[in-house]
């Protein structure tokens with residue numbers, strides 16, 4: 001592929017219903033087709049800089065304590081998402097650039113890199129800036145139209161040269177092919193537990209030998225005392241970030257039916273069943289952990 005060719009065309013969703021609707025409907029362009037251009041490592045503000053300009057403060061659960069509906073990744077959440085995730089997930093601000101470093105080590109020339117459940121593209125941009133090959137493509141997918149729309153805008157603001165395609169789609173339908181790095185950064189926990197093994201097994205099949213799956217999740221703990229401590233520590237963290245007890249309680253209720261966590265042992269069993277023999281926990285902050293599974 002030539003340096004200046006249009007790249008990043010994504011057509012990798014299997015089911016006709018979920019056939020790639022890159023960047024969502026009515027956004028004006030069908031695929032984020034980004035020119036490989038400008039600076040090798042990408043200058044410009046970077047994801048943090050970009051989102052600082054675009055994120056509002058998360059006060060979604062600070063209003064009237066009426067009935068709390070299920071959490072959704074909608075327009076309202078998109079507006080505050082960078083603020084929300086960095087004040088809710090301890091260690092998130094460190095994890096994201098470190099995912100870039102891991103990607104740099106595991107990426108293979110001529111391969112695809114996937115960011116599944118990309119939200120606003122934090123991991124995508126971290127990897128884009130870290131990857132040193134010219135012939136690699138990053139494929140970012142999310143099922144939320146509002147997320148994909150904003151992600152397209154953020155990716156377009158970044159000057160790095162690795163091509164990125166951002167697509168609206170369900171990870172359960174995504175074709176994974178010739179992959180050297182796959183990132184599921186706090187996405188698997190939003191799939192029904194019964195559907196998780198099939199996805200992880202398919203990701204294993206799509207990975208090249210020597211490739212890596214980076215799987216970040218909130219964990220739960222079999223030991224009740226540890227679970228209580230971990231919950232307390234997480235809430236302490238959220239309080240330290242300015243969330244009130246009411247906001248913490250309401251968000252917890254909103255997530256109850258939407259986000260179902262596994263223990264680290266359950267993740268390891270699933271990864272082993274898929275075929276991964278090398279699985280390491282490379283990051284952990286309270287109940288938030290990231291595993292790397294190498295094929």
Ligand SMILES: C[S@@+](CC[C@H](N)C(=O)[O-])C[C@H]1O[C@@H](n2cnc3c(N)ncnc32)[C@H](O)[C@@H]1O
Pocket residue numbers: 073085116117118119120121122123141142143144147169170171172184185186187190191
């Ligand atoms: C906690 S956010 C992920 C954060 C993001 N990976 C990051 O590093 O900033 C979870 C994301 O997964 C997406 N998601 C949930 N279920 C999905 C599915 N079945 N297919 C694709 N995306 C999904 C949501 O729309 C949301 O944007």
